[in-house]
Amino acid sequence: MRTLYLALKYLAVTLWSGFVIFPFLWMLTTSFKTANGVTGGATWLPWLQYQPSLGGWQSLFGGAGGVNIVRPYLNSLVVTLSGSAIALILGTLAAYGLSRFSFRAGPIRNGDITFFFISQRIMPPIVLAIPFFLMLRWLGLLDSLPGLILIYVALLMPIAVWVMVDFFNTIPRGLDEMAWMDGCPPVTTFLRVILPNVMPGLVVAGMFCLIFGWNDFFFAFTLTFTKTQLLPVSIVALNSSVTPWWALSAAAIVSVAPLAVLAFVVERFLSRGGLAGAVR
Amino acid sequence: MLVLRDLSLTEGGVPHLAAVSVEAEPGRMTTLLGRTGAGKTTLLRAVAGLVQPQSGQISLAGNDWSRLPPWRRPVAMVTQQFINYPHLSVLDNVAFPLIRRGEPREAAREAAAAMLGRVGLAQMTGRRPAALSGGQQQRVAIARALVKRAPVLLLDEPFVNLDYKLREGLREELAELLRSQSDTVVLYATTDPREALQMGDCTVLMAEGRVLQAGPPRAVFGAPATLEAARVVNDPPINLLAAEITQSGLVLDHLGPQSPGATGRALPPGRYTLGLRAEDIRSGGPLPARVALTEVSGSETVTHLMAGAQPLVMLERAVTDHRLGSELGLMLDLGKALVFGADGALILKGASHG
Amino acid sequence: MAEIRLQELAHAYAPGAPHALKPLDMTWRDGGTYALLGPSGCGKSTMLNIISGLLHPSEGRVLFDGQDVTRLGAGQRNIAQVFQVPVIYRSMTVGQNLAFPLVCRGGPTPRIRQRVEAIAERLGLTPLLKRPANALTADQKQLVSLGRGLVREDVAAILLDEPLTVIDPQMKFELRRILKEINAEFRVTMVLVTHDQTEAMTFAEEVIVMNHGEVVQAGRPRDLFERPATTHVGHFIGSPAMNFLPALAVAGRAVVPGTGLSLPLPDGLPTDGLVLGFRPEHARLSGASGTMQGRVARLWFEGLDEIVALSHPAGEVRLRAPAGLGLAPGDTAAFTLRDTALRLYRNGRLVA
Numbered sequence: 001m002r003t004l005y006l007a008l009k010y011l012a013v014t015l016w017s018g019f020v021i022f023p024f025l026w027m028l029t030t031s032f033k034t035a036n037g038v039t040g041g042a043t044w045l046p047w048l049q050y051q052p053s054l055g056g057w058q059s060l061f062g063g064a065g066g067v068n069i070v071r072p073y074l075n076s077l078v079v080t081l082s083g084s085a086i087a088l089i090l091g092t093l094a095a096y097g098l099s100r101f102s103f104r105a106g107p108i109r110n111g112d113i114t115f116f117f118i119s120q121r122i123m124p125p126i127v128l129a130i131p132f133f134l135m136l137r138w139l140g141l142l143d144s145l146p147g148l149i150l151i152y153v154a155l156l157m158p159i160a161v162w163v164m165v166d167f168f169n170t171i172p173r174g175l176d177e178m179a180w181m182d183g184c185p186p187v188t189t190f191l192r193v194i195l196p197n198v199m200p201g202l203v204v205a206g207m208f209c210l211i212f213g214w215n216d217f218f219f220a221f222t223l224t225f226t227k228t229q230l231l232p233v234s235i236v237a238l239n240s241s242v243t244p245w246w247a248l249s250a251a252a253i254v255s256v257a258p259l260a261v262l263a264f265v266v267e268r269f270l271s272r273g274g275l276a277g278a279v280r
Numbered sequence: 281m282l283v284l285r286d287l288s289l290t291e292g293g294v295p296h297l298a299a300v301s302v303e304a305e306p307g308r309m310t311t312l313l314g315r316t317g318a319g320k321t322t323l324l325r326a327v328a329g330l331v332q333p334q335s336g337q338i339s340l341a342g343n344d345w346s347r348l349p350p351w352r353r354p355v356a357m358v359t360q361q362f363i364n365y366p367h368l369s370v371l372d373n374v375a376f377p378l379i380r381r382g383e384p385r386e387a388a389r390e391a392a393a394a395m396l397g398r399v400g401l402a403q404m405t406g407r408r409p410a411a412l413s414g415g416q417q418q419r420v421a422i423a424r425a426l427v428k429r430a431p432v433l434l435l436d437e438p439f440v441n442l443d444y445k446l447r448e449g450l451r452e453e454l455a456e457l458l459r460s461q462s463d464t465v466v467l468y469a470t471t472d473p474r475e476a477l478q479m480g481d482c483t484v485l486m487a488e489g490r491v492l493q494a495g496p497p498r499a500v501f502g503a504p505a506t507l508e509a510a511r512v513v514n515d516p517p518i519n520l521l522a523a524e525i526t527q528s529g530l531v532l533d534h535l536g537p538q539s540p541g542a543t544g545r546a547l548p549p550g551r552y553t554l555g556l557r558a559e560d561i562r563s564g565g566p567l568p569a570r571v572a573l574t575e576v577s578g579s580e581t582v583t584h585l586m587a588g589a590q591p592l593v594m595l596e597r598a599v600t601d602h603r604l605g606s607e608l609g610l611m612l613d614l615g616k617a618l619v620f621g622a623d624g625a626l627i628l629k630g631a632s633h634g
Numbered sequence: 635m636a637e638i639r640l641q642e643l644a645h646a647y648a649p650g651a652p653h654a655l656k657p658l659d660m661t662w663r664d665g666g667t668y669a670l671l672g673p674s675g676c677g678k679s680t681m682l683n684i685i686s687g688l689l690h691p692s693e694g695r696v697l698f699d700g701q702d703v704t705r706l707g708a709g710q711r712n713i714a715q716v717f718q719v720p721v722i723y724r725s726m727t728v729g730q731n732l733a734f735p736l737v738c739r740g741g742p743t744p745r746i747r748q749r750v751e752a753i754a755e756r757l758g759l760t761p762l763l764k765r766p767a768n769a770l771t772a773d774q775k776q777l778v779s780l781g782r783g784l785v786r787e788d789v790a791a792i793l794l795d796e797p798l799t800v801i802d803p804q805m806k807f808e809l810r811r812i813l814k815e816i817n818a819e820f821r822v823t824m825v826l827v828t829h830d831q832t833e834a835m836t837f838a839e840e841v842i843v844m845n846h847g848e849v850v851q852a853g854r855p856r857d858l859f860e861r862p863a864t865t866h867v868g869h870f871i872g873s874p875a876m877n878f879l880p881a882l883a884v885a886g887r888a889v890v891p892g893t894g895l896s897l898p899l900p901d902g903l904p905t906d907g908l909v910l911g912f913r914p915e916h917a918r919l920s921g922a923s924g925t926m927q928g929r930v931a932r933l934w935f936e937g938l939d940e941i942v943a944l945s946h947p948a949g950e951v952r953l954r955a956p957a958g959l960g961l962a963p964g965d966t967a968a969f970t971l972r973d974t975a976l977r978l979y980r981n982g983r984l985v986a
Contacts, residue, residue: 413674443829443830443831443832444830444831444832444873445831445869445870445873445875448873448874448875473937474936474937477935477936477937478934478935478936478941497935497937498935498957498958501935501937501957502958513937514937557938559938559939573811573814573815574836575807575810575832575836576832576835576836576855577831577832577835577836577873578831578832578872578873579859579872579873579874579913579914579915579954580915595938597915597939597954598859598915599835599855599856599858599859599860600856601839601854601855601856604814604815604818605818
């Protein structure tokens with residue numbers, strides 16, 4: 001009875017894993033195929049069913065009519081990481097302020113300010129694209145890394161504020177006051193007492209920022225021309241009249257890689273009990 | 281000496297503190313007694329610098345504190361909620377204030393461990409606060425407050441969220457711990473009159489942001505200056521009987537004429553209020569009353585009764601089981617009643633109290 | 635509404651594991667109020683879960699009005715439960731919350747409305763009926779949880795699992811009053827689980843004191859106070875706690891050396907581990923001589939009276955004395971105690 005139950009459980013888990021892994025496997029095999037390999041039915045076994053080729057991968061470095069994505073890849077990393085980091089820092093500070101102090105400007109209160117931040121993400125991106133374009137042009141930062149970072153900070157900060165306000169609100173104000181009375185000025189209180197207790201929030205907010213930043217295509221596309229291309233744009237540039245599935249698959253794998261690493265790290269953090277017990 | 285002079289704080293039209301003056305001496309416990317909303321917490325928070333009074337002065341041994349931010353004031357505080365640093369172990373929680381003020385980490389941890397031993401948590405030093413029971417969490421908070429040896433210790437209803445057995449034990453432990461800190465000014469806020477009288481060397485009665493009366497517990501309890509003070513200092517609640525003294529004698533509004541001289545001394549005719557303590561009502565008398573509710577706490581039973589239209593509260597030093605709705609005959613010992621004039625001021629202190 | 639009978643009930647969480655609930659037999663009268671009192675981990679929640687059907691006992695039977703429900707699930711038992719944290723349907727109004735158990739079972743709408751209104755009236759929730767339940771205070775939410783149990787006329791029992799934990803101290807008094815009145819009026823069997831002595835003693839006709847998975851004593855609050863079955867109960871119930879002094883067997887009596895405290899020993903009782911106990915409330919201060927004399931070690935002024943700690947070579951005892959006797963630490967004081975107020979314990983258990 002017990003063994004049967006276990007066997008069923010493992011069967012279910014195995015089936016589900018297959019279901020999840022399947023697209024990746026397909027992507028992987030496709031990346032080593034050629035035009036001949038992708039036509040006709042699904043094939044899995046290299047050399048037996050199809051002739052493997054490195055053509056797809058070579059095209060990522062500019063070979064065989066491809067596009068060199070090394071530069072855009074690095075650009076994307078720089079923009080996403082620094083944009084996320086700045087957004088996270090600014091957003092966390094803003095969120096702490098919104099959670100701890102009462103602001104008033106006429107009828108506008110804390111809740112309205114928080115909503116204002118979030119509302120940036122409710123608008124369709126196209127509404128923002130033109131003003132962003134004009135502002136960057138005015139600053140002379142179109143098609144440049146600093147310009148992109150600036151835009152990403154503006155795009156990602158609402159996410160950080162949104163996530164962090166909730167986390168700060170779960171921490172009783174009494175904790176801040178207790179730290180003051182234990183001799184910590186406000187900045188020390190924030191760094192030593194409050195931040196350690198919102199680590200899970202920082203991880204969640206950071207993760208969202210990185211994912212959104214990394215995956216953004218729209219702004220990367222509208223605010224750059226040729227000099228400072230980002231990965232999603234150059235992947236699209238790989239496309240041509242005959243869809244090069246092998247090159248796209250290879251590109252998809254490399255672009256998914258950082259997120260996979262991120263998922264792995266976050267999973268470690270969570271399974272170590274990073275979320276549990278930190279906030280009562 | 282901690283001197284609070286004319287502290288006033290009004291917020292949104294509500295006076296949280298109205299010209300409050302209190303003097304508290306080191307080595308003695310000053311208890312602030314009042315109901316929820318009487319201004320006790322606000323007063324403690326003002327001393328800690330967590331709220332800014334609009335006027336008035338706070339000074340310790342002649343040094344003005346009014347301009348100091350909380351992190352510069354040498355205070356320690358324990359609140360009703362068990363507040364500890366969730367991310368630190370019990371040991372590091374208690375060592376935290378010492379480390380923050382620059383003591384070497386090892387020395388701080390040793391002092392913390394010693395203090396945790398004294399509050400009976402020697403076995404728990406490695407745990408996180410969230411893994412402890414309520415009583416243990418509050419002990420951690422007490423240890424953290426005491427380890428600093430701050431000259432001013434503020435205790436805001438520290439045991440209110442615990443059951444009476446734990447409260448009883450912790451009160452004694454606290455008194456014991458404080459005995460070694462004879463240069464500390466201790467302010468202890470509570471809503472429980474017994475706790476205030478039992479623990480305090482000086483009791484300050486508060487209501488609606490004002491100080492009603494201050495003095496040694498026996499004096500305050502024995503002769504509350506006003507009706508309001510009598511209400512604050514009695515638990516179970518004091519019975520208030522509206523009365524009139526006429527030529528023919530004492531007449532209670534709801535209970536009718538009483539024997540002449542029931543209140544001990546002759547009083548001029550007029551309107552009065554008698555304050556009869558719950559203990560001065562006994563069962564086994566002529567006055568019929570119906571049981572509305574009985575509460576058993578500790579070793580005693582508090583019975584709420586209705587004698588006609590007069591609500592009465594009776595305290596018995598035993599566990600009894602008067603059934604809801606049953607009839608009892610009561611004896612009111614009016615000779616022990618406090619007599620208040622029409623303006624609420626105490627006129628006559630009952631026999632044999634304090 | 636039902637009488638609840640627990641027959642040779644016991645529970646271990648795994649076969650062969652130690653009992654989380656040691657074997658017990660108990661009958662709870664229809665319409666009675668009961669309290670399971672003990673510290674966390676004493677087995678009271680295990681017992682509650684067995685009665686509600688969330689847990690199937692490893693031994694014994696649960697009978698509702700003589701009918702075996704041991705194997706029935708929680709849904710089939712007609713039990714209503716109020717939890718520590720109020721459980722309400724946040725998306726509904728107070729009225730919809732109260733009506734929900736009836737609506738689920740189906741029934742004519744006017745009847746449901748009538749019943750809901752009657753219960754709301756009784757609980758003082760009438761002005762809140764149209765309000766979203768989400769907007770209530772914790773104590774109001776708890777009343778709504780209770781009301782959802784009460785609307786069902788067929789409810790066998792209402793189980794209250796530490797329902798006052800999250801309630802403001804000021805509101806606890808009020809809720810205790812309402813609970814008591816509800817029981818007096820509806821005569822529905824109610825079982826309260828709590829670690830708070832005041833709550834248990836105030837609420838229940840019969841208090842079941844539990845410790846280490848075992849029923850230590852079950853009795854009226856008065857019995858727990860007057861005749862604690864163990865020294866543990868004597869400590870746990872009452873404030874200040876009961877006094878206990880070690881006693882020796884002398885000429886057929888248990889005697890606390892150096893005092894007049896003594897009780898005849900029952901025949902055949904071994905003479906080791908004897909302890910005499912009495913309540914602080916039963917002793918009367920009597921000047922210089924009495925049943926026992928000691929030195930005043932400490933005084934706690936409580937207003938109406940004073941707790942006096944007397945030290946004596948046999949141990950420290952506490953008494954409750956009227957305030958204003960003018961005692962001071964260091965004074966010699968004595969008290970008298972009637973033999974009928976004295977209890978004899980052997981190895982922690984009451985023998986006489």
